Amino acid sequence: GQSLEQPSEVTAVEGAIVQINCTYQTSGFYGLSWYQQHDGGAPTFLSYNGLDGLEETGRFSSFLSRSDSYGYLLLQELQMKDSASYFCAVSRAAGNKLTFGGGTRVLVKP
Amino acid sequence: ETGVTQSPTHLIKTRGQQVTLRCSSQSGHNTVSWYQQALGQGPQFIFQYYREEENGRGNFPPRFSGLQFPNYSSELNVNALELDDSALYLCASSLGGTGGGSQVTQYFGPGTRLLVL
Numbered sequence A: 001g002q003s004l005e006q007p008s009e010v011t012a013v014e015g016a017i018v019q020i021n022c023t024y025q026t027s028g029f030y031g032l033s034w035y036q037q038h039d040g041g042a043p044t045f046l047s048y049n050g051l052d053g054l055e056e057t058g059r060f061s062s063f064l065s066r067s068d069s070y071g072y073l074l075l076q077e078l079q080m081k082d083s084a085s086y087f088c089a090v091s092r093a094a095g096n097k098l099t100f101g102g103g104t105r106v107l108v109k110p
Numbered sequence B: 001e002t003g004v005t006q007s008p009t010h011l012i013k014t015r016g017q018q019v020t021l022r023c024s025s026q027s028g029h030n031t032v033s034w035y036q037q038a039l040g041q042g043p044q045f046i047f048q049y050y051r052e053e054e055n056g057r058g059n060f061p062p063r064f065s066g067l068q069f070p071n072y073s074s075e076l077n078v079n080a081l082e083l084d085d086s087a088l089y090l091c092a093s094s095l096g097g098t099g100g101g102s103q104v105t106q107y108f109g110p111g112t113r114l115l116v117l
Helices: none
Strands: A003-005 A009-013 A018-025 A031-037 A044-049 A053-057 A060-065 A070-075 A084-091 A104-109 B005-007 B010-013 B019-024 B031-037 B044-050 B053-057 B064-068 B074-078 B087-094 B112-116
Touching: A003 A084, A009 A018, A018 A084, A018 A104, A031 A060, A044 A053, A044 A060, A044 A070, A070 A084, B005 B087, B010 B019, B019 B087, B019 B112, B031 B074, B044 B064, B074 B087
Parallel strands: A009 A104, B010 B112
Antiparallel strands: A003 A018, A018 A070, A031 A044, A031 A084, A053 A060, A060 A070, A084 A104, B005 B019, B019 B074, B031 B044, B031 B087, B044 B053, B064 B074, B087 B112
16 A cells, blocks of 8 residues: 655745655655645646655755655745645656645745 | 646535536646545545546545546546545546656646535
8 A cells, every 4th residue: 555644734934944744655656746735726736756866946846765765845935825735646657646645734924 | 738627616416316527638638537635635546547548546436437538538427426425526637658758747627526415
């Protein structure tokens, strides 16, 4: 089976940095993705790591360590619009069959 | 480029009824995946269709079934509805296949919110 663990909630102020950790157990691993979902909205893709290391996309960065079955999403220069739920998801093949974590609700305060 | 669309947006059914949800994939995508998202939880993989064939299934009973059409749009059918089927149903499209043509990104539609009474 597969399981992913991530914190349920994080609160931070505007301009701060937040790191959301994700640990996973899976039989077969292809890559780790991160999705953002605002209340009432659809999940939207943020980042993907197929290899160990850091991927940077603007204010968001994602990291993967395959040997540790661990990754994180780093949100920098937090803005109010970043208040949302963030999900890590593992895939066992390219582009399909994502297994999602329970999500981390990020609340950004002024 | 047209994004992923789903219909209807909301639906209310009673226990024992059947429901059909529809999804139009993003232009150029040949793979559709369906997910169920209960309130406050992450999406759970139901199944995936690639070029009109089922290509993997999650831990859902057979009363959850699907179809993919030649234009790559898709349907999710749920028979004998139960109260626990109340959830947001999401479809996601991607470009599947082997080798370098596959995408790792899935593009989600806005979802259909189903309430079973």
